[in-house]
Amino acid sequence: MRFRASLVALCAVVLAAGAHAQQQPIVIKFSHVVTVNTPKGKGAERFKQLAEERLPGRVKVEVYPNSTLFKDGEEMEALQLGSVQMLAPSLAKFGPLGVRDYEVFDLPYVFDGYADVHKVTDGPIGKALFRKLESKGIVGLAYWDNGLREMTANKPLRTPADFRGLKMRIQSSKVLDAQFRALGALPQVMAFSEVYQAMQTGVIDGGENTSSNIYTQKMHEVQKYMTVSDHGYIGYAVIVNKKFWDALPADVRTALEGAMKDATTYANDIAQKENEDALEAIRKSGRTQVITLTPQEKAAWKKALVKVHEDMAPTIGRDLIQQIYRETGFDPAKL
Ligand code: LMR
Secondary structure (H helix, E strand, O other): HHHHHHHHHHHHOOOOOOHHHHHHHHEEEEOOOOOOHHHHHHHHHHHHHHHHHHHHOOOOEEEEOOOOOOOOOHHHEEEEEHHOOOOOEEEHHHHOOOOHHHHHHHOOOOOOOOOHHHHHOOHHHHHHHOOOOOHHHHHEEEEEEEEEEEEEEEOOOOOHHHHOOEEEEEEOOOOHHHHHHHHOOOOEOOHHHHHHHHHHHHOOEEEEEHHEEEEEOOOOHHOEEEOOOOOOOOEEEEEEEEEHHHHHOOHHHHHHHHHHHHOOOOOOOOHHHHHHHHHEEEHOOOOOEEOOHHHHHHHHHHHHHHHHHHOOOOOOHHHHHHHHHHOOOOOOOHO
């Protein structure tokens, strides 16, 4: 009798535990370093909304914007360790993982706008780059746009000579390091979350970023000048921990892939306008003087910077650079 009662109690505990386990949603922590009010911030929110709508009660996406969970230099390791499941680092931040190929996106002036970038990210090069992440325990899900890079500093930057001796903040990319050295500046790798304060206190003289990042981090309030140079591209790879992703129930993974596809369309549709609006807001703020380069000035920048392509070929791969040239029609000889 006592034995039967214990058995019944045990079954009840097991059933309750099973029901409890079933009720627990799968949690996806998605960490990134920009504000919610940016192309990436909005893309992450859209992914959360779509994923939770399509998998009610089964998946919970926790988005941590603005480096509130992890900052640059921490987040890749956190992803590999499984402390966070999803990230969207800029393509300039994959070098420390040992995948320098992604720095091809940092080559100055190689993309003449979003359509050129998509020829690369939507095609075989984009897929091949994702395959390189698998041995690092990471799966690449999507490429998201931000926009073109502009320069900011406390002095007007109109000619390559204006950069001489300036301490310029960079992301952890060897190409960006070479870019600023080609201009005679002193590049300094720094986490995105530290840039505003470093500009405010004069630890650095300037930096480069998209208009949406400059505006939403208020960098324009601590930099006297901004040059609309459009000299490079900033975009992202949305990545997940491979072990986590592979262990998901197949139907959940398929639904999440669908949510990511739709969030990607949304993020890439809004990116250009977000940056145009941010540039307009920066101009209107009157806090920084916005400089537009003349065609002659722009030609001088291109001439000074194109040598970086050749200098970086041994680091990021000559074949890869040639492939990108073929996709975009870029010809250094025509500059
Ligand atoms: C940076 O300057 O670090 C940015 O690219 C950050 C970001 O994610 O856009």
